[in-house]
Amino acid sequence: MxxxxxxxxxxxxxxxxxxxxxxxxxxxxxxxxxxxxxxxxxxxxxxxxxxxxxxxxxxxxxxxxxxxxxxxxxxxxxxxxxxxxxxxxxxxxxxxxxxxxxxxxxxxxxxxxxxxxxxATGPVQLGFARDYTPVDGRPLLAVDPVAAVARETSEHAERAETSEIGPGTLQRLRAEMVWVCRRYVVDAPLPLFVEMRQLQERARQALERRIHPPQAIELYFLIGALSGLMANASMDMGRRVPADQLARAAFTYGSIAGQTSLMGWSRGMQASVAFWDRRYTDAVEYAEDGVTHLPHGPGAARLHMIRARALAVLAREREAVEALRQADEARHRGEPGDELHEEVGGEFAFPAAKQHYYAAVARLHLGHVDKAIEEGRRALDLYARDDSAQRSYGCEAMTRAYLVVAHLADDDEDSAREVLEPLLALPPERRIGHLATTLDVGRELLAARPGGERLARQIEGFCSVGLTHTAARALPEGSR
Known part of the structure; x- marks a missing residue:
């Protein structure tokens, strides 16, 4: 010895x-x-x-x-x-x-x-036994598919191992990942979540073969990007804990692949989860860490905008306004070629319309109602000009929801009604979880206004049949 x-x-x-x-x-x-x-x-x-x-x-x-x-x-x-x-x-x-x-x-x-x-757990979780269930034998829709996928992805991120595949396999996997990412902005999240899960499993299985290091890097990037998309879908379905787990896994895969754009994007996802979980200081810190990985370009602009929103809620007005300025500067200072935000795009893109939407939210939280309305109207104008195949229905809907609140705060019920009308026609499977939370603020404002009962009832009816209910109906009975 x-x-x-x-x-x-x-x-x-x-x-x-x-x-x-x-x-x-x-x-x-x-x-x-x-x-x-x-x-x-x-x-x-x-x-x-x-x-x-x-x-x-x-x-x-x-x-x-x-x-x-x-x-x-x-x-x-x-x-x-x-x-x-x-x-x-x-x-x-x-x-x-x-x-x-x-x-x-x-x-x-x-x-x-x-x-x-x-x-209050099992021997597998305590490390006293192993789960030998073949991957192919695990049901895609377990008792709770969102939580199950989040756990599986988080565990796989721990044990990233090298594994020989031809270039055609990688090209096909990448093309399918890009396609599902771009469809995300126009399709409902739950069916896409299952599709992403299947695609991610194929990429994981490719890792089990003997492959060259550059191929492994590409696979980790693909798996990480899909983890990020599933985190986004989880958030749209009102599932914050799985969203946070999947975002952390995406960051891990991005780090293994050396993909700083994915690392920055993932920190932004974690910041968004923290924001909607009312952990605003955590949201600020996640966004600030994201900028250390992604200092320029649209991705950096997104991080500054998320930070601005959280700072606005914390009533740190000077810092919030400065973050808005930094977002504009980062967008114009960026160099072309960001693989995730520009080449893959789709849900990973951060177009000008989305930046104006985020600015509207920050301004509304700061009490700058006129500027919030101006930014929101600018966002809707840009969305209206966009190609319908690339137009994010979720972001456009959220822009309208915040504009409804801004117009009601400005005592302009007619404009609020005009902005709300297209929103009421949105199918239940596209009513992402945060719409109801935002519109409920508008309903409370209407409750204090004489004659606002009818519009308040319309909002209440809209909120009562949303994506969360649709997603719940798609789960097995025991998981609801």
Whole structure:
């Protein structure tokens, strides 16, 4: 055996231990911010997965303990308390046994069952067993397809491995990814989500073959881009937790592929999730980190605009206005050739119309109603000039929703009604989740206005039959 300098192994172990504890503390702080009471078993499982993705050398059992915020001593106390509470034989669990399990030893069958009870999960999740279900045998629409796909994508991002395919396979996969991305702006999200999932699985399977490094990079880019699209679809269906998981996976794949545009876009997606989750400071920080990866061009403009929206809600007016200026500057300072935002385009594009729409939102939050109306009208004018095959119905609809609120805040019910009318004709499967949230503000404004009851009822009827309900009906009964 090779001699090891005295203390060096222990020092490295202590360093790793401090590292994983720091990661776990950061994950808990971010995930639990603003929550009341202890986290649910689902939230603990999500935190454990994130800790393990960041520190893959750490056993899953230890990740679960750290996700709960327990020391080993506290975990053992809770173990014994659970046994007493449920009338189970305590057995002689010691700190030494627990630490051996966390180091990779396997508990016996009885202890495995008790540990699964303690953490309200299964042996696969705790690292005591493996799931041997073939990929082909896993149903595409599981009990909850959005959450299941988010978990699978997040787990695959951890274990990215190299794998021999011809150039025709890559070309076909890329062409299909670009096609589905460009269809996203005009098609309903749920059927596209399933299609993206199938396409992503084909790209993953290609990774399992022996391939050259440049091919692997291209595949990671494709899988990451599809993860980002599925994150976007999850958000449109009102599913923020899966959206955040998928956006994180997209960032991981972008990092492996060296695709800074995908890394920047993914941070923007995380910022959007945080914004709609009312974690506005997190949204600002995600957008700022995104700019470090993507400082110029339309993608950078998008990040500055997301940051401006969050700063506006936080009432940091001077910074918000400066972010709006920086967005204009970034768009005009960019160099052509951004692979994601310009070559792939579609849902990844950030056209001028969308920038004006975002500016309208920021101005409205700042109380600059006249400027919000001006920006919103400019966005609608640009959308009207766009090719119908590239016209984002979701962004156009959201622009109208915010314009309705702006006109009502300006005491102009006639203009609000005019802007709202095309929105009311939008089919339920295209009523993305945030429309109802935004329009509900308009309904509240109408409730305070004499004679506004009819328009308020129209908005209420529109909001009651939206995409969230349509998506829920598409899920199996047990997942609703």
């Amino acid at each position: 090779m001699d090891t300098p005295r203390g060096s192994g222990h020092g490295a172990a202590r360093g790793r231990d401090r590292s994983v504890h720091g990661v776990a503390a950061a994950v808990r702080e971010r995930t639990l911010a603003g929550r009341d009471g202890p986290p649910s078993a689902v939230i603990v499982g999500q935190m454990a997965e994130e800790i393990h993705a960041t520190c893959p050398d750490v056993t899953r059992l230890k990740c679960y303990r750290l996700a709960n915020g327990w020391t080993v001593e506290e975990a053992i106390r809770r173990f014994h308390a659970m046994c007493d509470r449920e009338g189970l034989r305590r057995r002689g669990l010691t700190e030494r046994s627990w630490r051996e399990w966390e180091a990779g030893a396997r508990p016996d069958r009885d202890y495995t069952d008790l540990l699964c009870r303690l953490f």
